[in-house]
Amino acid sequence: MSLENAILVGVFDGFTWIRCVGKGSFVTSPVMKECAENRIAAGERCLVIDLQACTGMDSTFMGQLASFSARLSKLGATGGVQIAGAGERNRNSLEDLGLDCLLEIDPPAALWRGHANEVRGLLEPYLLGRPPACWTGPSTCWNRTRSSPPRMRRMPASLRVSSESSKKR
Incomplete structure (x- = not known):
């Protein structure tokens, strides 16, 4: 898959952001499916699909x-599936x-509302069978020892949520 048609992802506290660049088609669908299924299996309950x-x-x-x-x-x-842009x-x-x-x-009360451009700047390409480096390995972007949702290492402070506020959602 080329960068003209790509799936970019980021894992944040409270949601996973999946961005489709180019045409959303049978070509990009298997990549998006694998990405979403991996995140749901890891416990994610809110997917933001950026169009x-x-x-x-x-x-x-x-x-x-x-x-x-x-x-x-x-x-x-x-959280379910939220569509951005x-x-x-x-x-x-x-x-x-x-x-x-x-x-x-474009839900008006979404956690990411007002921060979409910030989030888009932190995304990484997702390749079929090879999740981004921040999902695995020693330099993990999220702390697997905590029960709270994952946070990106470089996540903007404005998008961080305390465990108390995430329990209220």
Whole structure:
């Protein structure tokens, strides 16, 4: 997959950010699926799908978004799947298929609201079968010994949440 069509990710305290660059299609869907499934298996309950740089979506890609929402709903997740930066074209595509009933499109009270550009600057490419270095290895970006959600090492202070405030969500 080229950088023209890529999936970029970041793990933050309270959510995982997945950014689609280029067309969201059957080409990028397996990468996004693996990334989301790994994060859900690790306990993540809020996925933010960033469509700001997404030039369009096919049915495979939108089907993946619906499947993430269904899976998180079955797990009783309160965050679910949130869409950031949908834009008019992508919003219309999601609404035409009724996915706006399953996904939160640009939710006004989202934890990341007002910090999207900051978050986008911290993302790393996700390659099929090879999660970003910050997910594994000795220089891990998150502390696996704590029960709270992972925090990126370079996470902006404005996005950090205390364990007390994350319990209230």
